[in-house]
Amino acid sequence: MYKKTLLLIGLALSTTLYAQEVDSTTGLIIDKGLSDVKENCTICHTGRFIVVNGGDKEFWKKKLHIMQVAYGLWELDEEAKERLLNYLSKNYSKKVNVSIDK
Numbered sequence: 432m433y434k435k436t437l438l439l440i441g442l443a444l445s446t447t448l449y450a451q452e453v454d455s456t457t458g459l460i461i462d463k464g465l466s467d468v469k470e471n472c473t474i475c476h477t478g479r480f481i482v483v484n485g486g487d488k489e490f491w492k493k494k495l496h497i498m499q500v501a502y503g504l505w506e507l508d509e510e511a512k513e514r515l516l517n518y519l520s521k522n523y524s525k526k527v528n529v530s531i532d533k
């Protein structure tokens with residue numbers, strides 16, 4: 432009985448610690464840098480474009496560059512850019528094979 436209770440507490444704790452919380456308006460993972468994404472990315476399109484993509488910092492740097500040269504993303508100051516790229520490569524690093532040439 433006692434053991435079972437402990438186990439349940441452990442389970443509850445681990446799910447709260449490991450569940451990634453998602454922002455309700457953008458559907459993006461809540462982490463440092465999300466406010467930059469909200470200010471600079473999801474005003475034009477949904478977070479879906481970010482969720483379905485994924486790669487390392489270099490990958491996201493290229494995406495960001497594409498946003499600037501092709502779609503009208505404004506210049507970002509270095510700090511905001513760094514926060515954005517860290518956020519994206521940390522939380523959306525999965526699909527490394529997605530083509531970046533488009």
Ligand code: HEC
Pocket residue numbers: 468471472473475476480481484494495497498502503504505515533
């Ligand atoms: C000024 C508007 C604008 C801003 C700001 C903007 N985007 Fe985009 N983005 C677009 C448009 C337009 C598309 C193309 C939509 C389509 O294909 O229907 C797009 C598409 C994308 C795609 C999918 C296409 C691809 O090449 O993979 C990704 C990923 C993306 N944006 C990421 C970002 C990120 C990250 C930011 C913030 C740093 C950002 N965007 C900011 C306009 C913008």
